[in-house]
Amino acid sequence: MSTQAQVRISADQQYMDIKGYKFSPSFTVLYNAADPAMALKPAGIKKVEYNVLTWKVTDSTKADFIQKKINASVAGDGFDDRILRGKSEWRTANIFHAGESTAIKATRLEQKGDTVFFRFPANANFELKAYLLTNINPFPVLRYTFAPLKAGYYSIGYTGAPSILPEKATAIWQPLIWQEKRIPDAAYLTPAFMATLPTTMVFDGTNTIGVLVSPEHIPFQPLPMLPNSQFGISLLNEAKALQPSVYAPIPGGYLSNMKKGDSFSFSMQLVVTPQDINHTYQQIAQQIFGFKDYRRNDIASxxxxxxxxxxxxxxxxxxxxxxxxxxxxxxxxxxxxxxxxxxxxxxxxxxxxxxxxxxxxxxxxxxxxxxxxxxxxxxxxxxxxxxxxxxxxxxxxxxxxxxxxxxxxxxxxxxxxxxxxxxxxxxxxxxxxxxxxxxxxxxxxxxxxxxxxxxxxxxxxxxxxxxxxxxxxxxxxxxxxxxxxxxxxxxxxxxxxxxxxxxxxxxxxxxxxxxxxxxxxxxxxxxxxxxxxxxxxxxxxxxxxxxxxxxxxxxxxxxxxxxxxxxxxxxxxxxxxxxxxxxxxxxxxxxxxxxxxxxxxxxxxxxxxxxxxxxxxxxxxxxxxxxxxxxxxxxxxxxxxxxxxxxxxxxxxxxxxxxxxxxxxxxxxxxxxxxxxxxxxxxxxxxxxxxxxxxxxxxxxxxYGMRKGTFNDEKDVQLWMPSRLLTIDNTELNYISGRTADKLLLAFTNQSNKPVTANVTINKELVNVKKNTFSITVPANGINTIVIPNTPVPNTFQQKILAVTNDKSKDYAKLEKGHAHAMLFKLGSYSKRLYIYLEDDDTKWSKVTLHYNNTTVEDVAYPFEFTVPVQGAVTFSLSLYDKEGRVQESEKATLGNK
Missing domain, CATH: 1.50.10 (Glycosyltransferase)
Structure with missing residues (x-):
């Protein structure tokens, strides 16, 4: 069915029927004579850290935003004190309270070919023109032009999407945090720069509906931020029902300050699609915003x-x-x-x-x-x-x-x-x-x-x-x-x-x-x-x-x-x-x-x-x-x-x-x-x-690295990828490498969408191989492998530390003095180490001495801990010195094979 066939105008010319869902030609215009001082504030949602848009209000009955008190522990990179600790004032986070509100609905709809024109009643403060393009896939496109007749701060909301009661919804989405059926507790407006896709969505069990901002309103340059955000998206309406909406510009935001003679145009898409929300997310990402396998190595493997x-x-x-x-x-x-x-x-x-x-x-x-x-x-x-x-x-x-x-x-x-x-x-x-x-x-x-x-x-x-x-x-x-x-x-x-x-x-x-x-x-x-x-x-x-x-x-x-x-x-x-x-x-x-x-x-x-x-x-x-x-x-x-x-x-x-x-x-x-x-x-x-x-x-x-794996038909392959093992003259190839007792096994993956032929050089300092260069071709986005025989690797750190020694000797002791814990690390055939740490700190002890195998080690600063290499069994004790220089001796303990 074509897109145009999916859009019908009702007999009374009062709404658009898109796949059985009624979209009304309804808008809401928000007006502020003065700058409403748009600002992000911590939302105060229980157990959630999140910032939402708010606006100043002069009417206390609309001041429904309660500023959250922020703990001193919330600080550092990413936490903006301008957001978290701004002064408290009368504010709202509900978009419908963010200005004087005028609801306007087209009195009739006229279809001419593939375009539906909206006819609005006259208004003393602004002019609004809108039309719907029905023949655009995958979703029809709604465009409007707004012209103010007096100066001020404006925001035009499309508020005609189907309204669904929360209990009738199967799932919802409003970026960034409202997902599944976690419905917002207010009509928050997500600004453009915080929307991973510029829409909110409702899934009723059959179809997902949404109002999607067209790509031109979130340009690649400059990097999206609040000062350049051209719109906001909302999910909850004033009746607490679920109704995807788009407001542009954001009240008090970019381009919202208008004067008589200005003109503001905007475009959005009316989404109805027979799939759940995360599959709709995929569809919009791919079909509207061009998401695909778009990257390759390019600069380096x-x-x-x-x-x-x-x-x-x-x-x-x-x-x-x-x-x-x-x-x-x-x-x-x-x-x-x-x-x-x-x-x-x-x-x-x-x-x-x-x-x-x-x-x-x-x-x-x-x-x-x-x-x-x-x-x-x-x-x-x-x-x-x-x-x-x-x-x-x-x-x-x-x-x-x-x-x-x-x-x-x-x-x-x-x-x-x-x-x-x-x-x-x-x-x-x-x-x-x-x-x-x-x-x-x-x-x-x-x-x-x-x-x-x-x-x-x-x-x-x-x-x-x-x-x-x-x-x-x-x-x-x-x-x-x-x-x-x-x-x-x-x-x-x-x-x-x-x-x-x-x-x-x-x-x-x-x-x-x-x-x-x-x-x-x-x-x-x-x-x-x-x-x-x-x-x-x-x-x-x-x-x-x-x-x-x-x-x-x-x-x-x-x-x-x-x-x-x-x-x-x-x-x-x-x-x-x-x-x-x-x-x-x-x-x-x-x-x-x-x-x-x-x-x-x-x-x-x-x-x-x-x-x-x-x-x-x-x-x-x-x-x-x-x-x-x-x-x-x-x-x-x-x-x-x-x-x-x-x-x-x-x-x-x-x-x-x-x-x-x-x-x-x-x-x-x-x-x-x-x-x-x-x-x-x-x-x-x-x-x-x-x-x-x-x-x-x-x-x-x-x-990875602790146990051996498989490499096609080869079994017991140890993943072995020392630094700069290979030099490859094409950046599009990544590789992994493994070894057996006498073979080097290499797998190359091509990260580009074109076949790659590359020359490969094996580092002779790491692998003893007679011929250390070869050429390999890897298909587009594909894989190719090579096994090089007769490449023994000498006994290395990897082999030693992974060696199993079957040492089951005692490896832990707790000493009551100082609340000390002692552990014997058994590190394959590579090493054994005694590690001791004290829970007690420098409010109790000024220094601690370790005695082990006729050797003494002193620690004069907290944290009190010791690491010593050992061979066989190790017997040890501690001397603990308090603030007055008095010493207390711990019991002795023995770990390891005698």
Missing amino acids: LNTALDNMVDYAMTDYAWFIDSLKGCAYSTDVPGAVKNVSSLNPLELALVRDDKAMFEKRAYPLMEFMLSREKFLFSLDSTQKIQSPSRKLKGPVAPLSELTALYNVFGRENDFYLQMMQKEFKNDRVRNLDVKEKGDNWINAMHLYKATGDKAYLQTAVTKANQYLKQRAYQQQTSFNDPFSGSFFFWPTFTDRWIELSQLYELTNDTAYLKAAVEGARNYTMFTWMVPAIPDSMITVNKGGKAPMYWYLKSKGHQQMYYPEEQAPAWRLSETGLTPESSGTSTGHRAIFMANYAPWMLRLGYYAKDTFLINVAKAAVIGRYRNFPGYHINTERTTAYEKVDFPLHKHKEQSVNSFHYNHILPMASMLLDYLVTDVFVRSKGKISFPAEYIEGYAYLQSKM
């Missing part, structure tokens, strides 16, 4: 970016504070360190056969994750921002991380298992102030992975099935998911699709796959699908200056300089990336930390869902040569692409913020993408087993 990123992580620029065993977190919390997981550097050390990465990053973080109370650690007891801890009351490591560590080291460290079982029975606050419940289906699943005990798997399945009933099979009507705690980062807004995908992989139960795919598709609605990407070059870094992020400028950071140049628009686009979170979405437009991408890529393969696959690729490919910092936030620039972009001191970085604890998780994300891409393109024939890096927030990845 993902392997090159990974190598550069890992190199950067080991420099002083990456600001790892050895004494605190952590990454500096000064962008948000001066003097603090914050770590995500020990598994990121451990994975990189294993897969890349990198001893320095293990010693300098992985091992210190292992100690940190077992000893600290929270991810954010600060010695300053007065620091309140983001609620850090200075306590050594670990493990902060989630149960899944303890599982991974237990499995990586051959299940020889029993203390990990003891910690897991203890954590399963308890709740813990690890990040910010969010309490996590220990006894849940996800942790039961990880305990099964650690022990092989089918009782844990049955517990996981039973609890997960209950979770499906309560969470996945019911559209959520409020923000009260117990798995989410508070709602801030995007994973809290959807079901636990990443963990559900893992349970599917364990059980092959398609119920978990289906729920995971639905969660992932809902997650795509947090990814940008606008603006549409023009086929043009964009001039960036004008005058040789890179954009300067206002937050860093306010902190005294220095201007950065990069040459003025042109770059293709597609390379600069945020499409496929998400804002950081609900609470910081007003400032952090698009973050490069796209850990969801490998998970979506894999789920897309399992479910044959090309939209998930394309979103995943859009998030990662062709964006950087090195660590790109955190976000796209001010102007379009190529600064993030430069290989030297992160190689500056902290105060010399001003394009975007640097969270140094993100560097290694991002490297893990790239490795996960590389391995998953090969898995998908090989249709599962090249597959490597994985542990789970849970971290916190959105920083989840698969962890």
Whole structure:
């Protein structure tokens, strides 16, 4: 059926019938004589951090917005005090209270060919003309022109879409946070720059309806922000019914100040489509805004970016504070360190056969994750921002991380298992102030992975099935998911699709796959699908200056300089990336930390869902040569692409913020993408087993390198990807590499839509091979593999640390004095280490001395902890000195084989 056939004019010429839904020729004009002082304010939604548009009002009966009081812990990068802590005044967040309201409806509709003209009654304050183009696919287009007859601030709302009672709706969507059946509590107006697609939607179980702003009103340049937002979108009407609406301009916003003789024109599309909301999202993204597989490597392969990123992580620029065993977190919390997981550097050390990465990053973080109370650690007891801890009351490591560590080291460290079982029975606050419940289906699943005990798997399945009933099979009507705690980062807004995908992989139960795919598709609605990407070059870094992020400028950071140049628009686009979170979405437009991408890529393969696959690729490919910092936030620039972009001191970085604890998780994300891409393109024939890096927030990845996998017909292949193993003369090829006792196995993936033939050189310093160059051709968006025989690799760090020694000796002791915990790390055949930390701090002790095997070590500053290498058994004790110099001796303990 043609679009025109789907639009009928009612016999009385009072409404348009689109596929059986009545669209009225009704508009609402809002007028303010003076600037209504549009401003974003914290919404005050329980358990949700989110900012909404508000306006000043002079009538107290319309002052329905109550300003939320913001805790001192809410501060740092992304939190704008101008929004959070502005003065309290009479304001409304309801769009229908944002000005003097005039409802106007066409008195008749006239159809001439493929155009329907609206005839409006005369009005003393303005003239309105509108028409509907019925022959445009996939949706008819409504255009209007508005001309004021007196000066003031205007907003014209199309308010004629079908109105549906909340109880009649199956699902709704208003960006950014209202999804499933979480209906807004007010008629909030989402400004253009906060809409991942410029529409709100209602699904009635048969069709999704919406009013979609046409692409020309959200241009690619300049970068969308509040001052240039041309419109807002709303879902709730004054009667509290669901009615998608568009208001343009925003009251008090861009172009809203008009005078007699001005003219304002606008265009939108009337959506009725027979599918649910996340499939409608896909349809609009693809058919209206041109979303597709649009990226390629272009500037560098993902392997090159990974190598550069890992190199950067080991420099002083990456600001790892050895004494605190952590990454500096000064962008948000001066003097603090914050770590995500020990598994990121451990994975990189294993897969890349990198001893320095293990010693300098992985091992210190292992100690940190077992000893600290929270991810954010600060010695300053007065620091309140983001609620850090200075306590050594670990493990902060989630149960899944303890599982991974237990499995990586051959299940020889029993203390990990003891910690897991203890954590399963308890709740813990690890990040910010969010309490996590220990006894849940996800942790039961990880305990099964650690022990092989089918009782844990049955517990996981039973609890997960209950979770499906309560969470996945019911559209959520409020923000009260117990798995989410508070709602801030995007994973809290959807079901636990990443963990559900893992349970599917364990059980092959398609119920978990289906729920995971639905969660992932809902997650795509947090990814940008606008603006549409023009086929043009964009001039960036004008005058040789890179954009300067206002937050860093306010902190005294220095201007950065990069040459003025042109770059293709597609390379600069945020499409496929998400804002950081609900609470910081007003400032952090698009973050490069796209850990969801490998998970979506894999789920897309399992479910044959090309939209998930394309979103995943859009998030990662062709964006950087090195660590790109955190976000796209001010102007379009190529600064993030430069290989030297992160190689500056902290105060010399001003394009975007640097969270140094993100560097290694991002490297893990790239490795996960590389391995998953090969898995998908090989249709599962090249597959490597994985542990789970849970971290916190959105920083989840698969962890590779601890167990051998398959490579087509080859079994027992060890993933082995040392730095700069290959040199390839075409940037479009990514690769992964593995080895057996005498073979090197390589898989190449082509990220472009054209076949690629490339020359490859193997690094002879890493592989003893007679002929180290060859040519390979990889099909467009395809894969090709090669196996090189007779390439033995000498006994390396990777082999030593993964060696199983069958050492089951005692590895944990607790000393009552100082509340000290002692652990013996058994690190394959590579090393054994005694690690001791005290819960007691410097309010009780001035120094602590460790005595072990006729050796003495002293620690004179908190945190009190010791790391010493050992061979066989180790007997040790502590001497603890109080503030007055008096000493107390602990009992002795022995760990390890005698």
